[in-house]
Amino acid sequence: MGSLGNVTHVIFDLDGLILNTEILYDVAIQKILDRFDKTYTYDLKMKVMGMKYHKSMDLIQKELDIPITAEELVTESMCNLKELFIKCDKMPGAERLINHLRKHGIPMCIATGSSSKDFELKTHSHKDLVGMMEFTVRSDDPEVKHGKPHPDIFLVAKSRFQTPPASSANCLVLEDAPNGVKAAMAADMKCVMVPDPRLETIPPAHLVLKSLEEFSPQDFGLPPF
Numbered sequence: 743m744g745s746l747g748n749v750t751h752v753i754f755d756l757d758g759l760i761l762n763t764e765i766l767y768d769v770a771i772q773k774i775l776d777r778f779d780k781t782y783t784y785d786l787k788m789k790v791m792g793m794k795y796h797k798s799m800d801l802i803q804k805e806l807d808i809p810i811t812a813e814e815l816v817t818e819s820m821c822n823l824k825e826l827f828i829k830c831d832k833m834p835g836a837e838r839l840i841n842h843l844r845k846h847g848i849p850m851c852i853a854t855g856s857s858s859k860d861f862e863l864k865t866h867s868h869k870d871l872v873g874m875m876e877f878t879v880r881s882d883d884p885e886v887k888h889g890k891p892h893p894d895i896f897l898v899a900k901s902r903f904q905t906p907p908a909s910s911a912n913c914l915v916l917e918d919a920p921n922g923v924k925a926a927m928a929a930d931m932k933c934v935m936v937p938d939p940r941l942e943t944i945p946p947a948h949l950v951l952k953s954l955e956e957f958s959p960q961d962f963g964l965p966p967f
């Protein structure tokens with residue numbers, strides 16, 4: 743683990759990593775696809791997870807060849823998702839880790855594929871966690887030109903850490919989705935992946951864990967629990 747042990751800044755993904763929102767997308771999207779006798783397969787979900795939402799709905803529309811537009815898919819799914827987002831739970835281990843890092847003054851942020859509007863709904867009951875972050879970067883941020891798997895969002899996050907400033911080699915990204923892991927590795931950062939247990943093909947990451955509860959901060963040079 744030697745070279746991994748120099749982390750000074752931690753960047754959290756949101757959906758499926760801090761918050762248990764991925765299952766909500768499955769339900770809302772499948773509900774629409776039922777009308778067209780189509781399935782939101784896990785393979786397709788893996789392709790779109792982490793992307794900006796409109797881009798992801800565009801890919802679903804094209805891959806499944808369904809007779810409504812990506813725009814309609816966004817509008818219709820969001821109708822269902824809005825009510826689900828405000829009640830979403832945290833993922834196991836997320837709160838403990840964030841509290842711990844905060845206690846030790848480790849600079850942290852969230853870098854998410856969510857739009858600001860969805861971010862507000864999802865974090866409605868989790869303001870305490872968001873409050874421990876130095877800042878959050880959402881996919882509609884004007885500086886984030888390309889969503890994950892492009893590295894933009896993580897590079898923007900790195901540039902916004904002020905005290906102290908961050909370098910890629912000293913940033914640790916915690917992610918659940920292949921597109922997010924690819925983005926973190928493309929940004930030359932350290933990356934721990936906590937994938938959905940259904941994921942068969944794991945992209946290259948520095949470490950893969952079953953749950954954030956298994957994360958040992960000291961392996962990355964951070965204070966132990």
Ligand SMILES: O=c1[nH]cc([C@@H]2O[C@H](COP(=O)(O)O)[C@@H](O)[C@H]2O)c(=O)[nH]1
Binds near residue numbers: 768790795
């Ligand atoms: O089943 C899905 N999960 C997730 C997404 C997209 O991925 C984002 C979550 O990304 P992240 O985990 O990077 O916060 C969501 O906001 C949404 O845009 C999606 O389209 N479909």
Ligand SMILES: [Mg+2]
Binds near residue numbers: 757792917918919922
């Ligand atoms: Mg995620």
